[in-house]
Amino acid sequence: MDGNRRGFLKAAGFTVLAVGTGTVSVLRSARARPDAPTPSSQPAGANALVGKRWGLLVDTTRCKAREGCQDCRRACHRAHNVPDLPEPRHEIKWIWTERFRNTFPDAEHEFMAPAILDRPVAVLCNHCENPPCVRVCPTKATWKRPDGIVMMDWHRCIGCRFCAVGCPYGARSFNWRDPRPFLKEQNPDFPTRYRGVVEKCTFCDERLARGLLPACVVSCKQKALTFGDLADDRSEIRRLLASVRALRRKPALGTMPKVFYVV
Amino acid sequence: MYDAGKILFGLLVLAGLTTLPVWYNVARGKAGPQPQLTVGTTEKQCVLPTAEMRAGHMALLDEWRTRVVRHGEHATRTSGGREVRMSLTNTCLGCHAQKDQFCDRCHDYAAVKLTCFECHVVPKRSK
Amino acid sequence: MIDKALTGSRRYWALVAGLGTLVVVGFVVYLRQLNEGLAITGLSRDVTWGFYISQFTFLVGVAASAVMVVLPYYLHDYKAFGKVTVLGEFLAVAAVLMCMLFIVVDMGQPMRVLNMFRYPTPNSVMFWDASVLMGYLLLNITISWTALGAERRGEHPPRWVKPLIYLSIPWAFSIHTVTAFLYNGLSGRPFWLTAILAPRFLASAFASGPALLILLCLLLRRTTRFDAGREAIQKLAQIMTYGMVASVFFVLLELFTVFYSQIPEHMHHFQYMFVGLEGHRFLVPFMWTSNALAVLALVLLLNPRARRREGVLAVAAVAVFVSLWIEKGLGLVVTGFIPSPLEHVTEYRPTVPELLIGLGVYALGFLVLTVLYKVAVTVRERLAA
Numbered sequence: 001m002d003g004n005r006r007g008f009l010k011a012a013g014f015t016v017l018a019v020g021t022g023t024v025s026v027l028r029s030a031r032a033r034p035d036a037p038t039p040s041s042q043p044a045g046a047n048a049l050v051g052k053r054w055g056l057l058v059d060t061t062r063c064k065a066r067e068g069c070q071d072c073r074r075a076c077h078r079a080h081n082v083p084d085l086p087e088p089r090h091e092i093k094w095i096w097t098e099r100f101r102n103t104f105p106d107a108e109h110e111f112m113a114p115a116i117l118d119r120p121v122a123v124l125c126n127h128c129e130n131p132p133c134v135r136v137c138p139t140k141a142t143w144k145r146p147d148g149i150v151m152m153d154w155h156r157c158i159g160c161r162f163c164a165v166g167c168p169y170g171a172r173s174f175n176w177r178d179p180r181p182f183l184k185e186q187n188p189d190f191p192t193r194y195r196g197v198v199e200k201c202t203f204c205d206e207r208l209a210r211g212l213l214p215a216c217v218v219s220c221k222q223k224a225l226t227f228g229d230l231a232d233d234r235s236e237i238r239r240l241l242a243s244v245r246a247l248r249r250k251p252a253l254g255t256m257p258k259v260f261y262v263v
Numbered sequence: 264m265y266d267a268g269k270i271l272f273g274l275l276v277l278a279g280l281t282t283l284p285v286w287y288n289v290a291r292g293k294a295g296p297q298p299q300l301t302v303g304t305t306e307k308q309c310v311l312p313t314a315e316m317r318a319g320h321m322a323l324l325d326e327w328r329t330r331v332v333r334h335g336e337h338a339t340r341t342s343g344g345r346e347v348r349m350s351l352t353n354t355c356l357g358c359h360a361q362k363d364q365f366c367d368r369c370h371d372y373a374a375v376k377l378t379c380f381e382c383h384v385v386p387k388r389s390k
Numbered sequence: 391m392i393d394k395a396l397t398g399s400r401r402y403w404a405l406v407a408g409l410g411t412l413v414v415v416g417f418v419v420y421l422r423q424l425n426e427g428l429a430i431t432g433l434s435r436d437v438t439w440g441f442y443i444s445q446f447t448f449l450v451g452v453a454a455s456a457v458m459v460v461l462p463y464y465l466h467d468y469k470a471f472g473k474v475t476v477l478g479e480f481l482a483v484a485a486v487l488m489c490m491l492f493i494v495v496d497m498g499q500p501m502r503v504l505n506m507f508r509y510p511t512p513n514s515v516m517f518w519d520a521s522v523l524m525g526y527l528l529l530n531i532t533i534s535w536t537a538l539g540a541e542r543r544g545e546h547p548p549r550w551v552k553p554l555i556y557l558s559i560p561w562a563f564s565i566h567t568v569t570a571f572l573y574n575g576l577s578g579r580p581f582w583l584t585a586i587l588a589p590r591f592l593a594s595a596f597a598s599g600p601a602l603l604i605l606l607c608l609l610l611r612r613t614t615r616f617d618a619g620r621e622a623i624q625k626l627a628q629i630m631t632y633g634m635v636a637s638v639f640f641v642l643l644e645l646f647t648v649f650y651s652q653i654p655e656h657m658h659h660f661q662y663m664f665v666g667l668e669g670h671r672f673l674v675p676f677m678w679t680s681n682a683l684a685v686l687a688l689v690l691l692l693n694p695r696a697r698r699r700e701g702v703l704a705v706a707a708v709a710v711f712v713s714l715w716i717e718k719g720l721g722l723v724v725t726g727f728i729p730s731p732l733e734h735v736t737e738y739r740p741t742v743p744e745l746l747i748g749l750g751v752y753a754l755g756f757l758v759l760t761v762l763y764k765v766a767v768t769v770r771e772r773l774a775a
Contacts, residue, residue, distance in 0.1 A: 088435075089434030089435055089436070089736065090429060090434070090435065091435055093435075098732055101733075102732045102733050102734070103732070105655070105733055123732075132576065132577055132578065135513050135514070136514050136515065136516065136576070137511065137514055138505075138511050138514040138516035138517045138520070139502075139505040139506055139508075139509045139511060140509050140511050141505075156502070156505055156509070157498075157499065158497055158498070158499045158500075158502045158503060158505050158506065159428075159497050159498015159499040159502075160493075160496070160497055160498070160516060161438040161439065161498070162514070162516055162572075164438045165438055165439060165579065165726075165727075166576050166578065167578060167731070168576075168577055168578025168579075168731050169578070169732075170435075170436070170730055170731050170732045174428075174435070174438060174498065175498065176427050176428050176429040176433070176434075177426060177427040177428075177429035178427060195426075195427035195428075195429075195498065196427060196428070196497070196498025196499040197498055197499060198498075250578075253577040253578065254577070255577070
């Protein structure tokens with residue numbers, strides 16, 4: 001079968017690539033990108049959004065989370081079949097809010113207005129340029145795509161939770177139990193998960209492939225979220241980043257987050 | 264080897280027991296019943312010819328999974344030249360709408376546990 | 391040789407049955423965990439590793455400590471260790487086995503464990519850890535079994551094991567170093583982000599391992615005709631003393647760096663451990679017990695006259711073992727998660743099912759150890775007779 005031959009050639013190619021990059025990655029250690037797929041001849045889909053380095057800007061001054069707005073979280077969690085678990089310790093979160101003081105522990109001081117210190121800030125996976133989670137994963141179940149998205153393969157994850165330990169931003173959730181009973185409705189456009197795997201935001205890779213912006217971005221009536229290609233200097237996000245003072249979370253760690261904040 | 268005779272006899276009995284279903288069918292002189300599948304569509308052609316699908320659908324699904332998840336490719340061309348989305352829930356179950364009369368029947372028959380739908384959603388259809 | 395484990399006294403069979411029962415109980419609870427998921431443990435989104443991984447970490451140390459008898463015996467031809475070496479190696483075998491089981495019971499998808507080798511990932515320390523543990527297990531099984539077999543026949547061990555023995559020495563250091571690397575290469579976890587973690591792991595291993603071996607030797611002398619010899623036990627006591635001194639010293643170095651530099655995110659973890667944080671103090675009584683036992687052990691061990699009395703030595707060995715078990719098997723892993731990177735304090739305490747599964751793994755390890763020691767002891771008793 002043609003598929004078999006194609007699959008075999010691919011597997012063989014990737015093995016060579018993986019071994020090659022693997023060896024180099026030990027020497028270079030940090031920016032390893034094993035399993036890097038070769039540029040594909042197949043289109044992701046005719047009208048797919050294609051970028052070189054996707055990023056997100058969160059304008060907390062526009063965000064209405066203080067007034068109880070949960071639009072982005074609801075849209076995201078509905079789109080990705082993220083369950084609502086009753087016990088906080090088992091919670092699964094792709095995008096949620098943390099107080100300013102917890103999000104930017106380096107930027108707070110005691111004379112700051114409580115309104116700022118306690119302001120809710122939307123947090124999600126930072127899709128780091130140099131992601132610690134990818135470095136520690138023992139099976140390449142999580143990796144960085146050429147367009148910068150830190151992706152997950154739930155078929156491959158063994159549930160060791162090393163990525164959750166390695167993430168400095170608490171962006172990863174583990175399925176401590178079967179999530180399905182806690183889903184009010186199932187979105188057929190996206191799989192649910194099985195107990196025992198880790199999950200997180202994937203910058204809506206499945207929506208980008210269909211030419212749609214991430215669900216959180218589209219759902220925000222305040223236009224507080226701007227998504228775009230950081231490699232494109234004419235993109236909206238680049239224009240905004242050049243004109244405002246934007247922060248990233250824990251920049252000293254060298255992870256180079258691609259989620260930026262206006263505070 | 265001590266007790267070689269007893270050990271060999273025991274092994275023979277074990278081999279006989281495990282292959283019992285085969286001997287049963289041989290003695291009966293005909294093969295066991297085949298599962299009856301409901302294809303569930305009027306579409307003439309699957310993404311590959313039927314014989315290839317029957318023999319190799321798991322390899323195809325595996326390839327689709329790798330391409331979608333790991334390489335970010337979402338569309339593919341069928342052997343008939345149609346462009347389809349590589350999606351188990353939307354494309355495969357889009358035609359084979361009755362999973363319980365298609366996937367499950369054969370898999371139950373062959374006693375091969377199907378884990379796909381522990382995550383992939385089976386759409387509810389009013390039929 | 392294994393047939394030696396198939397005949398034994400009543401007491402032997404009672405021990406085997408007792409451990410076997412615990413294994414079965416643990417296994418039944420594990421089936422429940424497989425079915426319901428890790429939600430039956432006390433783990434949470436904030437504290438993602440707990441009792442299982444802590445035991446794994448502690449037991450890697452016990453396994454590595456076999457080198458403390460192998461090295462003097464084979465490298466320095468220290469004859470007094472002639473009898474305990476095989477006991478040390480068998481202890482390493484049982485400990486590595488428990489390590490692997492603790493990893494497996496901690497996994498969310500244990501059926502996919504082979505993915506680690508189907509998709510080998512050299513940039514992940516976990517890949518290396520799994521590889522070196524597997525290698526260490528094979529090395530120790532091969533070496534100890536061959537050596538004991540040769541001894542039974544009154545021969546020297548075959549020449550081909552010599553290189554394996556030499557290889558096993560650096561290998562023992564590697565397993566605990568790599569285990570430390572699991573933790574101390576993570577930028578987001580300041581508690582472990584310290585280059586002294588690997589030396590600290592090794593030092594505490596070279597105290598807790600010999601402590602257990604001393605206790606096992608004393609136990610064997612009381613229950614069988616096998617005597618490891620006074621000199622060997624005293625030498626182990628000396629090694630344990632050095633190990634404990636180094637371990638405590640390294641902890642003090644850590645405390646100096648953290649509290650003199652006054653970096654809050656480094657201090658918070660130690661505060662949680664020793665005085666509690668934001669009213670959460672679950673670990674505090676345990677950690678002070680560990681500290682008190684460490685002081686007691688040092689007082690007893692640093693006095694040679696006390697150390698030479700075997701009753702005192704036994705007390706000191708228990709103190710060392712329990713102190714370090716609390717430090718590594720309870721405090722070290724969990725504290726790294728408290729507070730979380732988002733500065734939340736979520737406490738962790740193991741649940742009953744979690745402890746039963748852990749107990750089952752320990753029981754299985756000690757069952758293997760019992761069987762191996764039975765073989766060793768019987769071989770030696772026959773030789774003596």
